Structure formats: C-alpha cells, structure tokens
C-alpha cells in the first residue's frame with residue numbers, strides 16, 4: 001500500500017550552502033493494515049521520514065506512493081499524531097476532537113455521531129467538556145488519537161506518541177492502541193525509541209542506522225496478540241532488535257555531525 005522508493009533527503013545547515021544528508025536511498029514497502037515501527041538512533045531521520053509520509057516534506061530524490069499514487073502533499077487520509085499532543089488549550093476535549101470535521105464542514109448530526117464514537121473509542125466519556133489543562137498526559141494523548149481517528153484515516157502516522165508518558169500509562173495506551181487496530185482498519189507507521197513497545201505493537205520493526213539514515217534490518221514479528229512481554233520469544237526478538245539498534249547507533253548513528261570545521265560550539269555558553 002505504501003511504497004517508499006529510493007527516498008533521500010538533506011537539509012541546509014545554518015543557512016549556509018552546506019547540506020547535510022539525513023536519509024539516503026531509503027526503500028520500504030508497507031502493506032495495507034500493517035503496523036510498522038521505525039526505531040533508530042536519535043537524529044537519524046525517523047521523524048523526517050514520517051513527515052515525508054505525511055506529505056509535510058518533499059524528498060530531494062525518490063518518491064512515496066500510496067495505492068500507486070505519488071504523495072504530493074498532506075491529505076486527510078493520512079493523519080499524524082505527535083509526541084506533544086498539540087491540543088488547543090482553549091478548546092474542550094469535544095471541540096479538539098471535532099475540529100477536523102468542522103473544517104471539512106460535516107453536518108451537525110454526522111459530526112456529533114462521529115465525535116461521540118471517537119470519545120467512546122478512547123475511553124474519554126464524561127470528559128467531553130474538560131479542557132486540556134484538566135487532563136492527565138495519557139488522557140491528552142487519547143484526545144490526540146481520537147482527533148486522528150475521527151477523520152477515519154487510512155494511514156495513521158505516530159511520532160513517539162507515548163514518549164512523554166510514565167511506563168504504566170504507556171502500557172495501558174499500548175493495549176488500547178492494539179485493540180483500536182483490531183476494531184478499525186488502518187495502516188500504522190509508528191516511531192519509537194522503545195524496543196519493547198515496538199515488539200509489543202508491530203507486525204514489522206524497521207531498524208535504522210544513522211548519518212545518513214539507512215535501513216539496517218527489517219524484523220518481522222509474528223507473535224500472536226495480545227503479546228506476552230515476559231515470554232522467551234518476545235524477549236528474544238526484543239533483545240535482537242536492541243542489539244541491532246545498538247550496533248546501528250555505534251556505527252555513526254545519532255545526530256549527524258556537520259562536515260567541515262568544528263566551529264567551537266563547545267565554547268558557547270548556554271543562553
């Protein structure tokens with residue numbers, strides 16, 4: 001369904017002519033309804049690839065196709081959930097979730113039906129009139145997920161959506177996401193630093209090495225769901241991904257270093 005073909009991306013550095021290569025000839029196929037996690041060292045380009053899939057960024061080279069059509073820009077069939085929720089603080093839970101439907105000028109009854117469905121789906125019934133500051137981190141993240149699901153996306157792109165949460169809330173939301181994926185048919189591309197989370201959720205884990213990012217290994221996970229994090233099979237796969245990730249990080253992954261001279265940044269004082 002999603003075909004990433006030889007995608008490369010570089011960014012200009014410090015407003016100079018110099019460009020830093022972030023993604024280098026990435027090719028990856030993602031099947032319909034598949035749950036794919038992207039893991040790799042910080043700064044290797046996972047979010048950049050996700051933004052390209054969302055149509056928010058254009059690759060310098062290569063193409064991304066969805067059902068055979070080249071991605072030319074953002075589209076409501078693809079929805080991104082970011083780590084920091086990005087809720088509107090002056091809007092209630094209900095209005096935050098309803099916003100996309102209002103922009104698309106849905107009729108009142110249809111909008112009401114869809115928002116009620118989404119509120120129930122993410123277990124936020126009773127909190128419709130609350131404002132974001134009255135919610136816990138996990139609840140805010142559920143609002144962000146509901147806001148995405150209410151648009152009925154074919155592809156859900158999630159960039160470390162549970163990264164800011166404590167491990168208990170995180171595991172709870174992971175379970176909710178697994179059951180959401182069962183109830184609703186969508187394809188998910190999920191960025192995480194957490195190998196345990198990747199194995200728990202995914203059909204396939206793509207491990208990137210960095211500077212510039214390349215695919216180091218694609219690990220298929222065919223364990224039955226719900227998965228048992230303590231089973232030897234689970235632990236074996238998780239350890240394998242951890243080892244590959246560590247090797248990928250050690251071989252020059254992480255935030256890419258600038259080519260050329262060190263400009264003495266280490267002498268700079270924090271502002």
Ligand SMILES: Nc1ncnc2c1ncn2[C@@H]1O[C@H](COP(=O)(O)OP(=O)(O)OP(=O)(O)O)[C@@H](O)[C@H]1O
Nearest residue numbers: 011012022041042043044045046047048049255256
């Ligand atoms: N708009 C931009 N302009 C210049 N450089 C950018 C831009 N966006 C990202 N970068 C650089 O591209 C590299 C990859 O960034 P990206 O956010 O994709 O990494 P990541 O793998 O998601 O990292 P993390 O795991 O820390 O979130 C980083 O070195 C970053 O500084």
Ligand SMILES: [Mg+2]
Nearest residue numbers: 046047048159
């Ligand atoms: Mg990122």
